[in-house]
Amino acid sequence: MKNKIKLVALSILLAFGSVQAQSMDENANKQEYVQxxxxxxxxxxxxxxxxxxxxxxxxxxxxxxxxxxxxxxxxxxxxxxxxxxxxxxxxxxxxxxxxxxxxxxxxxxxxxxxxxxxxxxxxxxxxxxxxxxxxQKIPYLPEDLGQYDNAAPAFTEKTDVVIVGGGGAGMVAAIELQKAGKNVILLEKMPILGGSSLLATGGMNVVGSDLQEKNGVADNVDTFVKDSLHIGKGANDKDLIRILGENSKDAYQWFKDLGGHLELQKGRTGGTTYPRQLFTPTGGIGRYMVDIIEPALVQSGADVRVNSKVVKLLQDPNGNVKGVLVKGKHNGIYAIEANAVILATGSYANNGELIAQKLPQFKGIITTAQPGSHGDGLQLASKVGAQVNHLERVQIHPNAAAGTTIMITQAIRNNGGILVNRSGKRFVDDQAPRNKLGPEILKQEGGSAFLIYNDQVVQKRKKVHEGYVKLGFVNTASDAKEMAQKLGLPEKDFVQTIETYGKYADEQKDPDFGRKELMSDMRGTLYAIEVIPGIGGTLGGLKADADMHVLDKNGKPINNLLAAGEVVGEWHGMDRYGGNAVTGNIVFGKKAAQTAIQEMR
CATH class of the missing domain: 1.10.1130.10 (Flavocytochrome C3; Chain A)
Known part of the structure; x- marks a missing residue:
């Protein structure tokens, strides 16, 4: 009896001591926040x-x-x-x-x-x-995921499908899976959804849309494939490009069913055969599409987690992918087991060290990609034997606002804008593919150029132009003489350039550089943005088949591992046809989801 009394007394003392210690810790913690x-x-x-x-x-x-x-x-x-x-x-x-x-x-x-x-x-x-x-800023830096190779999870969850990446392709895949009754956990390492999709300012390429029909455009998939191969210099994955063209109309219908509305861009953007790019007059297409897709994602019931970085793909003894290891901002390291994993982690355009390994000449060049584009999906997949191809294929976007990392949409050029150098002269076909324009600008004095346009262009992209004005990028002048003075260009040469181009526009013929479409005459009020080349995106990545299976180094599917979006390499070839990436988010996001659904049956 005496021993029991002693034990009770000891327990009370220990409990009191614990409470007292906890109280002291709380007081000390509170004091640290006060002083x-x-x-x-x-x-x-x-x-x-x-x-x-x-x-x-x-x-x-x-x-x-x-x-x-x-x-x-x-x-x-x-x-x-x-x-x-x-x-x-x-x-x-x-x-x-x-x-x-x-x-x-x-x-x-x-x-x-x-x-x-x-x-x-x-x-x-x-x-x-x-x-x-x-x-003012805390940078997001690439991380070596090898440090988590032997990390042990604090706990384990289970679901049907894990999607890694909350950009356009990842969100689309999640919505499709939830429609099919599958349980989905979408993991995004950044604090917001959208990825690089948020930064897309151009449009969405669609073959055979009702908008083309209304405007008398008789487009077809074969021509779309031909145009994409021309811009990609024949290095595209032909199967994926054909799938993209064949499914682009359904992708647009999918977006319309969510409440989206786009218009047909008049003119052959990028010098392609037919007008097929759809855009929104509300501003950048990326933000508009995310505004439509993100609420649909939330309504789908998918478990969406931001601040949640996938650091490892889990495998069973036979090498089949069976889930992911996650590093949560507050939960720490934990595991999710799943029947399938879809990688939608985007590009590696914000991983300067990785790009410099392949292309030393681009060391230190700016990027217009979103801050989390580090190539995590490539690291994750390569550790389970995935085939990673052509990391040297990097797209140099010609239009970043000088002094910033903000991409200026190619729609300004495609709708009539021209490029002039510090001599006040044009030096290239202003509608040439992006990978041609970037190097040409770098050759000019100062490694930059001036994008010149007038109110004819503004009327076609009014909201976008107003945004650039608000950000302080735009110089405005009543005529060419005043603009030359503002930009410090040789007045005589610049005025002659603008007058000559106006005559070319009247005649719809450009004998100097062979531009196919001259959609503005450069008369009236002029606007100018100094632009520099920057890494706009990456074209290499994981090798995937037509069903979006990630392939190993022998060309065989890695069981239960799929991919969609920019993390997949080769479908763009050597250069990206502007508007294909936005379409690809929906087409390939849906394709990966459909494959996962079929194989879970």
Missing amino acids: GQKSTYLAGYHQNKMGVNCSTCHPTDKVTDSEREIDVSCQSCHGSYRSLGEKDTQRGKPISAHKGHLSISSCTTCHQGHQESFVYCNNCHIFDMPMKFGR
Whole structure:
């Protein structure tokens, strides 16, 4: 009896000691937010100045990787993301982080409670935005995933399909799988969805659309394949290009069924045979499409997790892919077992070190890709024996706004814009494929050129032009003489260039460079943007078959591993036909989903 009393007393003392220690830890933690280093963070400000405690922002002890419960707490006090954008407009802010072109709806994308906050926009822009409790930028850098080879998961989940990457192709695949009654977990390492799809500004190539029919365009798949092969210099995967053309009309119908509406771009973009590119007059097609597709993804019921990086593909003893290892922002390392894994991780265009290994001459060149385009899918798949081809195929986009990493849509050129050098002269067919224009610009004095256009072009891409004006890229002049003075160009030569081009436009013939379509005469008010080449995308990647199976080095499918989007190499060939990538997100995203569904049966 005495021993039992002693044990009870000891238990009470230990419990009291534990409570006392916990209380001391909480007090010390609170003190650090009041006076210590953490007082400079957002959580410290809330606790120190606003008199709130942890539970105000954290409704539960557990913080999810996506941090959506924190966003709800933020918006309960501060209002919705959209309302904050409206307030910024009312205050006269020229640039609002709450009203940008990205699909940011999460406060914690920029505002960090327990570490430095940062301006996510400045991964691409150079905005002078004061950020309370933080700094202007925290870069996203490529990571060697080999460090996770022997990592052990803290716990394991199960689902039907895991999709790695929340860009266009990944979102489309998830929607299709959910329609078929499959359980899907979509994992995106960045804090927002959309990937490089958000940055697409041109259009979507569709063969045989109702819009072509209304405009009397008699297009066909054979011609589309021929055009794509011409731009890709014959190096395209012909099977994938044909699948793209054959399914492009259905892809557009799929998008229309979600509520999307596009218009036909008049003119043969990129010098192709027929007008077939569809665009939105609301601005960039990427943001418009994500605005349509993302709500459909949420409504589908898919389990969508951001801040969730896949660091390893899991295999069974026979080499079959059986799931993924994930590094969550708060959950740490955990595993998800699945019947199929779809890689939709995008390009490697923001991995300068990887590109420089293949192309040393491009070391240090800027990129217009989204900040998370590191080639993770290539690392993941190569470790399970996947075939990775042609990493030297990199697309140099000719139109990045000088001094930034912002891509200027090729639609400005295709609708009539021209390129002039510092001598005030044209030097190339302004409608040439992108991989020809980029090197030609690099040859010019200063390694840049001026994209010149007038109101005839603006009327065809008004919202896009207005966006560039807002960002401060655009010089405006009443005539060629004034523009030459503003740009510091030889006045006589530039004026002659503009007048000569106007005559060519009247005659619809370009004897200097053989441009096929002269859609503006360069008369009236002129606009100019200085542009430099940058890495716009990558064309190499995983080898996949017509059903989107990832192939091993012997050309055989790796069981249960599929891919879609830019992570797949070769279908663009040596250069990308502008508009094919957007179409490919839907066509190949659906194709990968359909293959997974069929094989799970």
